[in-house]
Amino acid sequence: MEIIRTIKDMRQWRAKGGTVAFVPTMGNLHEGHLALVAEARRRAERVVVSIFVNRLQFGQGEDFGAYPRTFDADCHKLIDAGADALFFPDEAELYPRVRQDFNIEPPHIQNELCGAFRPGHFRGVATVVCKLFNIVGADVACFGKKDYQQLHVIKAMVDDLNMPVTIVPVDTGRAETGLALSSRNGYLSEEERAEAPRLYRNLSMMRDALLAGENDYAALENRVREDLTGAGWTVDYVEVRQADTLEIAHAGEKRLVVLAAARLGRTRLIDNVEVMR
């Protein structure tokens, strides 16, 4: 696996031709990421993964500094997963003037759901992904459904700005307990880790109820909020939305997604389930 640190070298690698699939990450790779790499291998002749902890998408007081950097372990996992190249730029390479002057400004959805709790987060995500797409020049890019709103924002950006890349959504990887795989799970204490699957259990309960025809979304949302709060969580949001647009869902809607974010101790977990009924 080739390790590429500069934009110039990345462009040269890409210019060698063939189809390229791209998996952008912030490192600290787990099985969820490796499923993205496996999907990428099925989609193109060559696979490049990027690791870049993007300061732009972290808010004041968030975990940018503490975000786990595990370069050596990540490299071994990527070699085993069959990645052809790793793009690993430093901050000076992607943000040479420190400040990013031009930003991709997403529409109002950037201020809802996770965006309501993380101002500027999706602007930062959209901007760095735009930069990475422009640098890598991939035909295809794989993103996990775990970050459902992020996937939505990126798909919409690619469509709306006519970016020449196809976005491939990949199902969320889960532990046997149902807990969605996430780099931030590493922040959990043993006790919290035992408690954490409650989030997915609640989302699964909601899915079952919705599939059974329940249309009182607010009642379901409240029930989950109460269960989580009663178990010591701090709930940011639990919401039923339209799966394709992430707009507010009305009763009877067929293609739904239930999204939730809640904090367990100091760790913020997010998860979601699609409900196609």
Added chain:
Amino acid sequence: MEIIRTIKDMRQWRAKGGTVAFVPTMGNLHEGHLALVAEARRRAERVVVSIFVNRLQFGQGEDFGAYPRTFDADCHKLIDAGADALFFPDEAELYPRVRQDFNIEPPHIQNELCGAFRPGHFRGVATVVCKLFNIVGADVACFGKKDYQQLHVIKAMVDDLNMPVTIVPVDTGRAETGLALSSRNGYLSEEERAEAPRLYRNLSMMRDALLAGENDYAALENRVREDLTGAGWTVDYVEVRQADTLEIAHAGEKRLVVLAAARLGRTRLIDNVEVMR
């Protein structure tokens, strides 16, 4: 010359290979545009010109509706100039949802100079140029220095968002009177057309003074304002700026540009001269 109306066909034309130079325009082509096409031909194996009057960059009360559409004449000029393709999408092709959801947000320079008088103009320019770049996939794109601030915004956007295209600036085409060629010159009455070269004469006077060592920029700016106002113009701005950054210029600066915008009757004219001393 191939006339291409859809994004899909444009991508197919580009995929045929070779190097491609791109000249984005709003049509109503004059010698200034044709100089861009000539430069494009020197820069790449194939040349594509776009014609698209971009609603997004016109403000409330501006001349979007009245902007001259002269498709047949433009085609003849482009064939004579040796363009290989014309990309001529309609609004539904570039803005299928009518509203553009994702926008390129330029930094503060978008609110200065022309931006102070045309709120949202440079956001609209940056966004459509980003879309066109993503669709055309050119190696090189040519822009005139006549729209100096636009050229600056686009160069900075390409650099800051790592867009894989090289921007080529092309000198302003001028009538024998010195008047900068512009589609909007067509709005001028015969009397106004005789008066219009006063703008460039004033800028030339400023250039000569700056080259002679003048560092009192404000005094020069005021002198030009007074001359134009005295001759019946309404001056939006006359400013000496740093040529490379468009930031405020300090006394002694070596690389300068003098930019001006002023209205003659109902027609708003802009012009600029670079001063390298």
